[in-house]
Amino acid sequence: MKKLTLIFVSLSFIAGLSISLTANDKTAGKCMVCHMEISAGLYHQWNNSEHALHNVTCYDCHGADKKEIDSFLHEGTYIATLVTPKDCGRCHTKEADETGMSYHAKAGQILESADAYLAHVAGGHPAAISGCESCHGSKVEIDPKSPNRLTAESWPNSGIGRINPDGSKGSCNACHTRHGFDKSQARQPETCGKCHLGPDHPQKEIYEESKHGNVYFTNVDKMNLDADRWVVGEDYYAAPTCATCHISATRTQQPSHDVGGRISWTLRPPISKHKDNWQHKREKMKDVCQSCHGLTFIDGHYRQFDGLVNLYNEKFARPAGEITGILKKNNSFENPAAFSNKIEWIYWEIWHHEGRRARHGAAMMGPDYTWWHGIYDVAQHFYFKFIPEVRKTGDKEAITYIDNMLRNDPMHRWMSQSTDELKKAIRSGEIQKIYEKLFTPEVGSE
Ligand code: HEC
Ligand code: HEC
Ligand code: HEC
Ligand code: HEC
Ligand code: HEC
Ligand code: HEC
Ligand code: HEC
Ligand code: HEC
Numbered sequence: 001m002k003k004l005t006l007i008f009v010s011l012s013f014i015a016g017l018s019i020s021l022t023a024n025d026k027t028a029g030k031c032m033v034c035h036m037e038i039s040a041g042l043y044h045q046w047n048n049s050e051h052a053l054h055n056v057t058c059y060d061c062h063g064a065d066k067k068e069i070d071s072f073l074h075e076g077t078y079i080a081t082l083v084t085p086k087d088c089g090r091c092h093t094k095e096a097d098e099t100g101m102s103y104h105a106k107a108g109q110i111l112e113s114a115d116a117y118l119a120h121v122a123g124g125h126p127a128a129i130s131g132c133e134s135c136h137g138s139k140v141e142i143d144p145k146s147p148n149r150l151t152a153e154s155w156p157n158s159g160i161g162r163i164n165p166d167g168s169k170g171s172c173n174a175c176h177t178r179h180g181f182d183k184s185q186a187r188q189p190e191t192c193g194k195c196h197l198g199p200d201h202p203q204k205e206i207y208e209e210s211k212h213g214n215v216y217f218t219n220v221d222k223m224n225l226d227a228d229r230w231v232v233g234e235d236y237y238a239a240p241t242c243a244t245c246h247i248s249a250t251r252t253q254q255p256s257h258d259v260g261g262r263i264s265w266t267l268r269p270p271i272s273k274h275k276d277n278w279q280h281k282r283e284k285m286k287d288v289c290q291s292c293h294g295l296t297f298i299d300g301h302y303r304q305f306d307g308l309v310n311l312y313n314e315k316f317a318r319p320a321g322e323i324t325g326i327l328k329k330n331n332s333f334e335n336p337a338a339f340s341n342k343i344e345w346i347y348w349e350i351w352h353h354e355g356r357r358a359r360h361g362a363a364m365m366g367p368d369y370t371w372w373h374g375i376y377d378v379a380q381h382f383y384f385k386f387i388p389e390v391r392k393t394g395d396k397e398a399i400t401y402i403d404n405m406l407r408n409d410p411m412h413r414w415m416s417q418s419t420d421e422l423k424k425a426i427r428s429g430e431i432q433k434i435y436e437k438l439f440t441p442e443v444g445s446e
Pocket of ligand 1: 030035038079081
């Protein structure tokens with residue numbers, strides 16, 4: 001079916017069978033005939049896509065009005081190279097609106113962040129372009145002297161929150177790789193893995209480690225990824241992917257491009273906070289789990305997850321943040337600029353790398369990230385890098401804070417006790433009791 005239609009469409013363009021073709025169709029025909037020669041791979045990606053099947057042509061996406069800021073004359077026709085969410089939204093309104101509302105659409109607004117400061121001072125502009133902006137999105141600028149009018153510094157770019165000249169945010173091909181624009185491809189974890197990996201947000205690695213990832217990779221052929229409708233529990237059941245939990249349909253939920261809709265915590269900041277309306281969002285995620293698990297099992301998972309987030313918040317993040325605040329207030333750093341002192345890097349890595357890894361590991365069932373790449377690193381660096389470095393500054397207020405904490409906080413008192421005493425307390429369950437209050441979601445909320 002698909003092949004036949006395509007052959008007809010292509011042949012009719014090539015042979016110039018103009019009986020029922022509009023001016024647009026003729027223009028589009030020229031694009032295809034020429035580009036079939038000069039960029040055959042690109043042409044075939046398109047020709048095998050749902051778009052070609054439905055007669056959505058080069059010109060439908062790239063055609064532009066002369067007045068558009070990024071349009072230029074190309075082989076006698078005004079076109080634009082960029083095809084933004086606004087352009088796709090002409091035909092896919094729901095997906096474009098949801099993407100625009102999502103946290104993804106905000107990802108290009110990072111210039112004021114500590115990360116961006118660090119990239120620009122400790123790194124340098126080229127690193128910000130090929131690094132940060134490749135994931136987050138550039139602000140695409142127009143260069144009247146360039147052949148395609150986009151500056152080489154700002155494009156190519158397919159960052160998730162790219163700021164487009166038409167005011168729209170993002171690039172749909174961050175997930176729907178061009179020119180196939182395939183939804184089955186976007187359902188697979190590799191798609192998200194371009195950005196969701198590495199030392200500060202290893203979601204891809206955690207997924208690969210988890211039972212969910214194990215089962216997925218050993219059963220890819222049973223995932224029914226090409227299905228038009230992809231309802232978990234009905235159209236497939238072997239394993240969930242990133243898209244299953246964060247985007248795709250359940251028996252009671254439509255798919256949504258607003259990726260934050262099922263998340264109750266934000267695990268990104270130094271101290272985790274609940275998202276607004278978090279109970280409702282959590283219920284939506286639990287509804288996904290319920291396609292494959294029982295409610296007691298799911299509630300158990302969330303209890304363990306909340307316990308870990310609160311442990312990180314209360315035992316390490318809060319004191320480390322308060323101590324850093326004291327040093328800042330008292331001007332106790334050696335050098336003036338932010339990130340020009342070793343201790344600032346140590347604190348940064350505790351929350352931004354190790355602390356996030358621990359939280360993400362617990363959220364998505366990756367035990368190695370929760371402990372060995374997570375809380376283990378947090379604890380070692382808190383006790384044996386951060387605290388010694390604070391003591392070196394000689395700041396009396398900060399040192400008193402630390403001494404008090406190590407003496408009086410039951411979670412930190414262990415350092416001055418005997419090993420035998422501590423082992424006895426572990427066996428009797430006394431030590432575990434210290435952490436009992438952490439197993440409710442409310443502890444860390446603010
Ligand atoms: C006669 C041949 C020909 C025709 C007809 C043609 N193109 Fe091209 N197109 C080219 C060539 C050559 C390039 C430059 C290729 C390169 O840089 O490798 C190009 C580049 C492009 C680019 C990239 C522009 C940039 O530099 O960013 C786009 C997008 C494009 N064409 C779309 C179209 C569309 C849409 C049509 C139909 C309206 C079309 N082309 C018609 C030959 C053609
Ligand atoms: C469904 C919409 C759509 C269709 C149909 C489409 N394109 Fe594109 N094209 C895009 C998107 C999206 C990009 C990426 C531009 C951006 O960064 O915004 C792109 C980029 C390009 C580029 C520049 C990028 C590169 O890899 O060099 C060329 C050239 C191009 N398209 C040519 C074509 C041609 C020729 C056709 C028809 C055979 C076509 N496109 C059909 C959406 C489309
Ligand atoms: C001129 C209208 C039009 C434009 C513009 C358009 N599309 Fe489509 N798109 C369609 C049609 C028609 C289909 C096939 C029917 C359907 O699935 O809705 C489709 C299907 C899709 C699919 C599903 C493919 C699959 O595997 O089933 C995706 C994903 C998609 N488009 C993404 C995009 C993106 C991203 C853009 C912009 C770069 C875009 N479309 C621009 C009309 C359009
Ligand atoms: C490999 C892709 C990638 C690179 C490179 C990257 N980031 Fe990110 N960044 C992400 C992802 C993914 C998240 C969200 C992680 C999460 O939700 O757990 C994120 C989160 C952030 C946040 C937190 C946003 C918030 O609301 O809390 C900031 C700020 C940020 N990045 C800035 C930067 C800067 C600046 C750079 C360059 C120095 C950079 N990032 C490099 C992918 C990347
Ligand atoms: C974060 C990744 C991501 C981005 C960015 C993204 N999509 Fe999707 N999209 C998906 C996934 C995953 C699916 C498959 C959902 C499912 O399982 O049915 C999908 C499905 C679709 C479909 C098919 C809908 C259907 O019911 O058949 C269309 C059309 C679509 N996306 C258009 C867009 C457009 C337009 C944009 C940009 C405004 C966009 N997408 C951006 C991940 C993404
Ligand atoms: C091109 C890079 C990129 C891709 C691909 C990508 N993301 Fe993201 N994602 C980000 C960035 C960057 C952020 C953080 C946004 C910010 O800083 O504003 C983020 C944030 C998120 C969030 C947190 C939302 C919230 O409200 O807190 C979720 C969930 C998410 N992404 C899921 C996904 C899934 C699932 C996929 C694949 C289907 C995916 N992402 C593909 C870059 C990407
Ligand atoms: C089995 C379901 C499931 C799968 C599969 C899954 N996640 Fe998650 N994800 C979750 C849960 C549960 C949370 C925590 C939700 C909460 O805060 O209530 C989460 C949280 C997140 C966050 C928010 C992190 C933050 O810093 O705030 C991002 C981003 C994310 N996931 C991306 C991904 C990506 C990318 C993949 C695939 C590589 C993936 N997830 C696979 C269930 C899943
Ligand atoms: C498409 C089905 C499916 C969905 C949806 C799903 N899971 Fe699973 N889950 C599985 C399978 C299969 C296993 C492996 C069972 C085994 O080890 O015997 C599993 C295992 C687990 C485990 C045990 C991990 C381990 O290492 O033993 C936990 C915890 C879990 N899932 C929680 C969740 C949560 C929470 C959600 C929703 C956010 C969820 N799952 C969504 C299929 C699913």
